[in-house]
Amino acid sequence: MSNLALITGGSRGLGRSSALALAERGTDSVITYHSNRGAADEVVAEVARRGRKAVALQLDVADTAGFARFVSELQQTLNNEFDGRRLDALLNNAGMGIHTPFAETTEAQFDSLVNVHLKGVFFLTQSLLPLIEDGGRIINVSSGLARFSLPGYCAYAMMKGGIEVMTRYLAKELGGRQIRVNTLAPGAIETDFGGGAVRDNAELNQFIASQTALGRAGLPEDIGKAVAMLLSDEASWVTGQRLEASGGMFL
Template identity: 65%
Template sequence: MTPRIGKIALVTGGSRGLGRSTTLALAKVGIDTVFTYHTQAAQAAEVVREVERLGAHAVALPLDVSDVASFAHFTDRLREILRFTWSRTHLDILVNNAGIGLTGPIESVSEDMFDRLMSVHLKGVFFLTQAVLPVLADGGRIVNLSTGLTRFALPGYAAYAMMKGGIEVFTRYLAKELGPRGISVNTVAPGAIETDFGGGVVRDNIALNKIIASQTALGRVGLPDDIGPVIAALVSDDNRWINAQRIEASGGMFL
């Protein structure tokens, strides 16, 4: 199919979970996507097919978001794809979604675990955003993914939540520094979601699922498709005046 000349987003970690939901939600409102995947090439190809069935266009690119040294090459490849696929030089939207789920009580968190979380959730987001900024159009949008765990505390998530707290601070600084370019930057903070994140514990542990549901105002655990449409709505022209905000999408957890 011949891609339309409309808005184009870059979504990291788009082959599964919240990234897949975001890519499909964007397609439903007419936004094309370049999305990244780490190892799940077959899943990424299926997402491309799903996007095309929705009448939009997507390109899947491999990327290890913890490998900062690869970002210059990735950005060069991104420019090539924009030029040859859309005859464009710039993106309109960046969604920093890719992540890993590693948990453990503070006394048992190893330096390796801490460093892996930081390289993906904090360092990787900072330097990938830095690399992509020259490719992001003036007047564009950035959405960073955080977590409800920056508002409430659950044992075992200290290191992960620390990284996401840093992302929320980074969001505000991005909004301040990119304001002269007309780029708005916001954080979306999901609550507990039924995905394979963290080994699928929220989805597969029935007892935990029930506990979370009982502490959520809407009476259930979140689904990936509760989040993608939030991001799609946030980057719409109707929400252009929302900037530097943390928007929690948790169904009302721990109110």
């Protein structure tokens, strides 16, 4: 029987690359999307072309009031599409970025980041615990920005710092169920995140490459492979840890 992963924000960027990397290693998935059903369906089709199965469900990770409905829909999906299996893995990936100097960050922007990157991850994971197998795995996506500092990302990086603390606590509290919990912190990646700046701004891309040990900005596939590695049996003795996949950025 193959593994089954839930990937939030699986319709694009790092979530998409993770679903495809896991499919190539024999893992089925349930991916969530916020509003772009078409992009989610494309990922489902790509997973099928790799010989695995995926289902897409709508989820707004900022809307904690909708989590009970989502968990019920997920349970129905597991029963109808995956023979009642439970989840072997959860990848808390969904998110968005705000690039605003500290002095100009509004309360509304701050609250939005809290809801998506901190409160949403906390309570969604809590809601999903009954559906995760004992011996399962959880990855919480952080950012290199929680280690190094770039102007304009203070509020965003604060949320990711909180996620890294949460990871260590979950690893301790869920250890009795043999559930491994780790943080994956990507560096600068060429996706549409933040308006696609790393991907589309040649000057920024070149600067990142010049500050990275491996001499380039990251690609979505780099992160998909790192996710697959952390979720594999080869990482069975790794929990409560922070793995930065940045190619050695700002060492």
